[in-house]
Structure formats: structure tokens, C-alpha cells
Amino acid sequence: MMMVSRKIVSSLQFFTLFYLFTAAFASTEEATALLKWKATFKNQNNSFLASWTPSSNACKDWYGVVCFNGRVNTLNITNASVIGTLYAFPFSSLPFLENLNLSNNNISGTIPPEIGNLTNLVYLDLNTNQISGTIPPQIGSLAKLQIIRIFNNHLNGFIPEEIGYLRSLTKLSLGINFLSGSIPASLGNMTNLSFLFLNENQLSGSIPEEIGYLSSLTELHLGNNSLNGSIPASLGNLNKLSSLYLYNNQLSDSIPEEIGYLSSLTNLYLGTNSLNGLIPASFGNMRNLQALFLNDNNLIGEIPSFVCNLTSLELLYMPRNNLKGKVPQCLGNISDLQVLSMSSNSFSGELPSSISNLTSLQILDFGRNNLEGAIPQCFGNISSLQVFDMQNNKLSGTLPTNFSIGCSLISLNLHGNELADEIPRSLDNCKKLQVLDLGDNQLNDAFPMWLGTLPELRVLRLTSNKLHGPIRLSGAEIMFPDLRIIDLSRNAFLQDLPTSLFEHLKGMRTVDKTMEEPSYHRYYDDSVVVVTKGLELEIVRILSLYTVIDLSSNKFEGHIPSVLGDLIAIRILNVSHNALQGYIPSSLGSLSILESLDLWFNQLSGEIPQQLASLTFLEFLNLSHNYLQGCIPQGPQFCTFESNSYEGNDGLRGYPVSKGCGKDPVSETNYTVSALEDQESNSKFFNDFWKAALMGYGSGLCIGISIIYFLISTGNLRWLARIIEELEHKIIMQRRKKQRGQRNYRRRNNRF
Numbered sequence: 001m002m003m004v005s006r007k008i009v010s011s012l013q014f015f016t017l018f019y020l021f022t023a024a025f026a027s028t029e030e031a032t033a034l035l036k037w038k039a040t041f042k043n044q045n046n047s048f049l050a051s052w053t054p055s056s057n058a059c060k061d062w063y064g065v066v067c068f069n070g071r072v073n074t075l076n077i078t079n080a081s082v083i084g085t086l087y088a089f090p091f092s093s094l095p096f097l098e099n100l101n102l103s104n105n106n107i108s109g110t111i112p113p114e115i116g117n118l119t120n121l122v123y124l125d126l127n128t129n130q131i132s133g134t135i136p137p138q139i140g141s142l143a144k145l146q147i148i149r150i151f152n153n154h155l156n157g158f159i160p161e162e163i164g165y166l167r168s169l170t171k172l173s174l175g176i177n178f179l180s181g182s183i184p185a186s187l188g189n190m191t192n193l194s195f196l197f198l199n200e201n202q203l204s205g206s207i208p209e210e211i212g213y214l215s216s217l218t219e220l221h222l223g224n225n226s227l228n229g230s231i232p233a234s235l236g237n238l239n240k241l242s243s244l245y246l247y248n249n250q251l252s253d254s255i256p257e258e259i260g261y262l263s264s265l266t267n268l269y270l271g272t273n274s275l276n277g278l279i280p281a282s283f284g285n286m287r288n289l290q291a292l293f294l295n296d297n298n299l300i301g302e303i304p305s306f307v308c309n310l311t312s313l314e315l316l317y318m319p320r321n322n323l324k325g326k327v328p329q330c331l332g333n334i335s336d337l338q339v340l341s342m343s344s345n346s347f348s349g350e351l352p353s354s355i356s357n358l359t360s361l362q363i364l365d366f367g368r369n370n371l372e373g374a375i376p377q378c379f380g381n382i383s384s385l386q387v388f389d390m391q392n393n394k395l396s397g398t399l400p401t402n403f404s405i406g407c408s409l410i411s412l413n414l415h416g417n418e419l420a421d422e423i424p425r426s427l428d429n430c431k432k433l434q435v436l437d438l439g440d441n442q443l444n445d446a447f448p449m450w451l452g453t454l455p456e457l458r459v460l461r462l463t464s465n466k467l468h469g470p471i472r473l474s475g476a477e478i479m480f481p482d483l484r485i486i487d488l489s490r491n492a493f494l495q496d497l498p499t500s501l502f503e504h505l506k507g508m509r510t511v512d513k514t515m516e517e518p519s520y521h522r523y524y525d526d527s528v529v530v531v532t533k534g535l536e537l538e539i540v541r542i543l544s545l546y547t548v549i550d551l552s553s554n555k556f557e558g559h560i561p562s563v564l565g566d567l568i569a570i571r572i573l574n575v576s577h578n579a580l581q582g583y584i585p586s587s588l589g590s591l592s593i594l595e596s597l598d599l600w601f602n603q604l605s606g607e608i609p610q611q612l613a614s615l616t617f618l619e620f621l622n623l624s625h626n627y628l629q630g631c632i633p634q635g636p637q638f639c640t641f642e643s644n645s646y647e648g649n650d651g652l653r654g655y656p657v658s659k660g661c662g663k664d665p666v667s668e669t670n671y672t673v674s675a676l677e678d679q680e681s682n683s684k685f686f687n688d689f690w691k692a693a694l695m696g697y698g699s700g701l702c703i704g705i706s707i708i709y710f711l712i713s714t715g716n717l718r719w720l721a722r723i724i725e726e727l728e729h730k731i732i733m734q735r736r737k738k739q740r741g742q743r744n745y746r747r748r749n750n751r752f
Contacts (some may be wrong), residue, residue, distance in 0.1 A: 031058035033090030085109035271295035392416035439463035453481030471498035496558035508567035533620035
């Protein structure tokens with residue numbers, strides 16, 4: 001009995017030693033293969049992989065390597081600053097690899113077909129690299145794969161049909177690539193799939209009906225492609241679906257009623273397609289819905305009352321459709337609503353006061369509709385409100401006067417209504433205000449200098465109102481410190497231009513390209529219309545783009561302040577249609593990025609400063625209908641302006657008004673010198689000719705008489721005529737050459 005037990009113990013020891021030996025041998029082979037791959041990296045001094053050395057234990061010491069039973073089971077070197085390719089990766093030497101994570105590196109090149117050798121692979125993550133080429137169909141042979149994440153690369157070509165054979169797959173993420181072609185119908189075989197992300201590619205064709213067979217699907221993201229056709233009704237079978245993203249495609253027809261039966265849905269994004277028809281009544285069943293995006297389609301009808309049953313809604317986004325009717329009063333019952341955007345539709349009637357009950361509301365946008373009546377005063381009490389946009393409606397009455405302390409407003413746009421009376425002083429409580437557009441109303445007030453205390457105000461647009469009086473600053477040391485756009489045009493402001501205001505515009509003294517986007521920029525873009533280059537231009541996301549001063553069409557008088565030249569960030573300067581006098585300040589030549597300068601219809605005199613010729617970005621110039629005189633400066637941009645930029649200034653000379661400028665000494669001197677040289681040349685030619693003739697007179701007299709006698713006696717005078725003709729031709733050609741040189745010189749002067 002003792003002998004048997006000893007034999008058993010010895011056998012166990014042998015097998016244990018044999019196992020440890022083979023395991024150590026196997027991991028050594030795997031380690032060698034991994035080191036060969038590492039040797040191909042472009043950054044051999046990678047600190048993350050410094051532990052990868054032949055003398056260390058791969059299973060215990062190497063960064064990102066995990067072994068099981070002595071064999072490499074997991075390779076996770078995400079965010080390890082690897083710069084290399086997969087061409088030398090040991091696909092054949094890692095038969096027990098289950099988890100491969102190479103994400104967030106700088107791996108380029110293609111995915112080799114040898115990846116099909118990793119037959120035990122369960123998790124594959126190559127996201128956020130520089131991988132290009134096509135997806136090898138050999139991936140379809142990795143039957144144990146549960147997760148594929150290759151998003152945010154440069155993959156192209158078709159999605160292999162073979163991927164649809166991976167029945168164990170739960171997550172497939174191929175978004176943010178350049179994949180093309182149609183979505184394979186075979187994907188409908190992956191019944192365990194819970195996440196399907198194919199967004200931001202170049203996929204075309206229709207959405208396969210088979211996608212509706214993926215009964216385990218919880219998130220479907222096909223947005224930002226070129227998919228067309230109808231939304232398949234089969235998607236209504238996905239009763240576990242929580243997020244459906246089909247936005248920014250070319251989908252058409254009506255929204256299937258079946259979508260409304262997805263009772264688990266929390267996010268529905270169907271915006272930026274060509275969907276038409278009514279909003280399905282079945283949408284009232286989606287009680288868990290938090291975000292509903294139907295923007296930029298061709299939907300018609302009214303807002304259905306059942307929308308008010310969606311009490312979990314936080315984002316209701318339907319701008320740019322053909323919706324009409326009145327705004328439902330019951331919207332005020334959706335207590336968690338944060339974004340309510342219905343702009344660019346045809347809503348009519350009054351704005352319901354119940355919206356003021358939405359204490360979480362951050363964006364309220366009903367701009368570009370047909371709403372009328374007064375703005376409810378209680379709207380000033382929505383302390384959470386960041387964006388209030390009612391531009392281009394038919395609202396009347398006064399602005400809300402009760403903006404409270406702690407007001408969160410960042411953007412207030414009431415442009416293009418019929419609002420009257422004064423600008424409410426309570427706006428002074430909105431210390432975060434960046435954009436204030438009250439233009440094109442009937443406001444009757446003096447310039448609201450108290451707005452200058454708002455530290456973040458960047459856009460002030462009060463154009464086309466009944467504002468009046470002089471613009472005078474208060475005694476505050478800091479006023480309008482961050483202002484970038486000020487438009488006071490088409491009012492009745494008078495007296496001198498506000499020099500003291502210009503001196504305070506600190507935000508225009510530097511060219512700032514680093515301004516942050518507002519927190520709401522995902523759901524709302526600030527926009528403003530400016531007059532530039534003689535045309536109205538709508539600028540979107542204005543806060544970091546344009547710097548504008550527009551004081552045109554008022555009653556300002558006096559001089560243009562030279563301090564304007566210190567505001568070097570200005571792109572558009574318009575003080576036209578006033579009664580300004582005096583000279584154009586030469587300091588405007590310091591506005592190096594100025595694109596549009598409009599000074600027409602004033603009483604400006606003197607010469608155009610030569611310094612303006614250095615404005616290389618200047619695309620539009622209008623100095624017409626003033627009293628300017630002298631020579632028009634010549635420079636790279638000035639040669640592009642036509643005569644209408646200067647019309648109504650009878651004293652101006654030079655290109656393009658006239659051919660020459662009398663005060664151009666260089667041009668006149670060169671013309672005179674050229675003429676003298678021409679005369680001199682002709683005189684010299686004739687002198688040389690007669691000298692030669694006289695020198696030969698004595699010796700050739702007899703010969704000459706004999707020749708003449710011979711010619712006369714024979715009647716052959718053609719030889720003498722030919723000599724005279726050649727002499728005449730030579731004189732004419734010399735004169736033409738000089739005249740051509742003069743014309744070319746004048747053209748060069750006019751061009752510059």
C-alpha cells in the first residue's frame with residue numbers, strides 16, 4: 001500500500017514539474033513573439049512598455065499582460081503611446097488570448113487577415129487609432145467573440161457579411177470610420193447583440209428589416225450616414241430598445257406608428273432627415289422618453305396634446321419643420337423639461353404663461369414663428385433659463401421687467417418683434433448675459449449705458465428702434481469689457497461719436513481665437529445678422545468669429561475718433577449715413593484684419609489716408625458721397641475696388657476714378673523724361689544721318705552725280721525709294737516703342 005501511494009505522489013510531482021516546465025516554455029515563446037512585435041514600434045523608449053524585457057517574467061512583470069495557467073490570456077495596453085502597426089503582431093503565437101485591448105494608441109496600417117488565428121478571442125478593442133483599410137472577413141471565424149470595438153479609426157470598404165455569423169456578439173461598435181455600402185442583412189442573426197453602433201460612416205441604402213429581429217438590442221446608433229428609404233416598422237419589435245439614433249440621414253416617408261410601442265425608449269433622435277406626415281399618436285405611450293429630437297424634417301400638423309403625457313421628457317427639440325397651431329398650455333406640466341425648442345415653424349397665438357412653471361428649463365426657443373401678444377411677465381422669474389429666443393415673431397407690449405437677482409440668462413434674442421417702451425433695468429441682474437439682441441422693435445429709450453456693467457456681454461444689438469440722444473458714459477472705470485459686436489444702427493442717436501465708449505472696449509483690443517463655446521451650444525446656436533461688404537449676412541456661433549461696430553444711419557456728427565485705430569480686432573466698421581466731418585483718421589490703417597469699411601454719406605473731407613493701402617484683408621470699401629479729394633491710395637486691395645466706392649467725391653483722382661493723378665510726381669517725371677528721350681533719340685538719329693551724308697559728299701560727289709544720271713536716264717528710281725521707306729519705318733518703330741513703355745508704366749502705377 002505504501003508503495004502505491006509513493007508511486008502516486010511521484011507521478012503527481014512529475015506531472016506538476018512537467019506542467020510548470022511546459023507552461024514556462026510556452027509563455028517564453030509568447031514573450032519572444034511579443035518582443036519581436038515591440039521591436040517594430042517607432043518609439044522604442046516607450047516608458048509604459050519599459051518592463052517588456054527578455055530578462056523579466058512576462059506573466060508577472062510586463063505592463064498590460066495577464067496570464068492564465070502560464071499562457072498569455074489578456075493583452076491590455078490601452079493609452080500606452082504605442083506608435084506602430086499590427087503587421088508583426090504574433091496572432092499565431094497567442095492561441096489562448098481572450099482579451100485584446102490596443103485602444104487609444106497610434107496604431108496605423110491595416111488589420112491583417114491573420115487575426116482569424118485568435119480563435120479564443122472574446123474581447124477585441126482597437127478603438128481610437130489610425131487603422132485603415134477594410135475589415136478582414138476572417139473576423140467572422142472568431143466564434144467566441146462577444147465584443148468588437150473598432151470605432152474612431154480610418155476603416156473603409158464594406159462591412160463584411162461574415163460578422164453576422166458571430167452569434168455570441170453582444171456589442172458591435174464600428175462608428176466614426178469611412179465604411180461604405182449597405183448594412184448587411186446578416187447582422188439580423190446576432191440575437192444576443194445589445195449594442196449596435198455604425199454611426200458617422202458613409203453607409204447607404206435602406207435600413208435592413210432584419211435589424212428588427214435583434215431582440216436583445218438596447219442601443220441602435222445609425223446616425224450621420226447616408227441611409228435612405230423608410231424607417232422599417234420591424235424596429236417596433238425591439239421592446240428592450242432604450243436609445244434609437246437615426247439622425248442626419250436621408251430617411252423619408254412618415255414615422256412608423258410602431259415606433260411609439262417602444263415603451264423602454266428613453267432617447268429618440270430622428271432629426272435632419274426628410275420625414276413627413278404627422279407625429280404618430282402612438283408616441284404618447286413612450287412614458288420613459290427623456291429626449292425627443294424631430295428637428296429638420298417636413299413634419300406637419302399641430303403639437304399633439306399627448307406629448308404632454310411624456311412627463312419624463314427633458315429635451316423636446318422640433319425646430320425647422322412645418323408644424324402649426326397653438327402652443328399647448330399643458331407643456332407646462334412636463335416638470336423636468338430642460339430644452340424646449342420649436343423655432344422656424346408656423347406656430348401662432350400667444351405664448352402660454354404655464355411655461356414659467358418649468359423650473360428646470362434652460363433653453364426656450366420659439367424664434368421665427370407667428371406668435372403674437374405679450375411676453376408673460378412671469379418669464380423673467382425662470383431662474384434656470386439660459387437661452388430665451390423669440391426672434392422674428394409678432395410679439396407686442398413690453399419686455400419682462402422682473403429679471404431677478406441670480407438670473408442665469410446667457411442669450412436673450414427678441415429681435416424682429418413689435419416690442420415697445422424702455423429696456424428694463426432689471427436686466428442688470430443677469431450678470432452672465434453674453435448676447436442681447438433687441439433689434440428691429442419699437443423701443444423708445446436713451447442708450448442703456450448701465451448694460452456696460454455686465455462683465456460677460458459680448459453682443460449688443462439694438463438696431464432699428466427709436467433709441468435717441470447722445471451716448472455718454474457713466475463714471476465707471478470698467479464698461480463693456482468683453483463687447484465684440486455693437487450694432488446701434490438705424491436709430492436717432494446724435495452729437496459726437498462716443499469716444500469714451502471706444503476707449504473702454506477692451507475686448508476689441510486683442511484678437512482672441514480661444515473663446516469657449518457656451519454650455520448650451522449642443523442644442524442652440526447664437527446667430528446675428530450684420531451688414532458686411534454691403535450685404536446682410538447671418539453669422540452663426542458669433543461669439544468667437546466677428547468683431548463689429550455698426551453705428552450707421554443715426555445723427556452723429558463731429559470727427560471720427562482716432563482711438564478706433566486701437567481696436568485692432570475689428571472686422572466690420574460701419575459709420576455711414578451720419579453727419580460726420582473732418583478727416584478720415586490715419587490710425588484706421590492699424591486695423592490689420594478689417595474686412596469691411598463703410599463711411600459713405602457723411603461730410604468727410606481731406607485725402608484718403610495712404611495707411612489704408614496696407615489693409616490686406618479689406619474686401620469692401622465705400623467712401624462715396626463725401627467731400628474727399630486728392631489721390632486715391634494704391635495698394636493690393638485698393639486695385640480691386642470699383643469707381644462706385646468713391647462716387648460723389650468730385651475732388652478724388654487716380655485709379656479707378658480717372659486715368660492719372662496730377663499729384664503723382666513719379667508718373668509725371670517719367671512721362672517727361674520718356675518724351676525727352678524720344679526727342680533726343682530722333683534728333684541724334686537725324687544728326688548721325690546728315691553727318692554721314694556730308695562726310696561722303698566730297699569724295700562721292702562725282703560718283704553720286706553719275707549714279708543719279710544713270711537712274712534718271714534709265715527711269716529706275718526704285719532703289720532710292722526703298723532707302724527712304726526703310727528710314728521712315730525705322731523712325732516710326734522707335735516712336736511706337738517709346739509710347740508702349742509709357743503706357744505700361746502708367747498701368748503698373750494704377751495697379752498699385
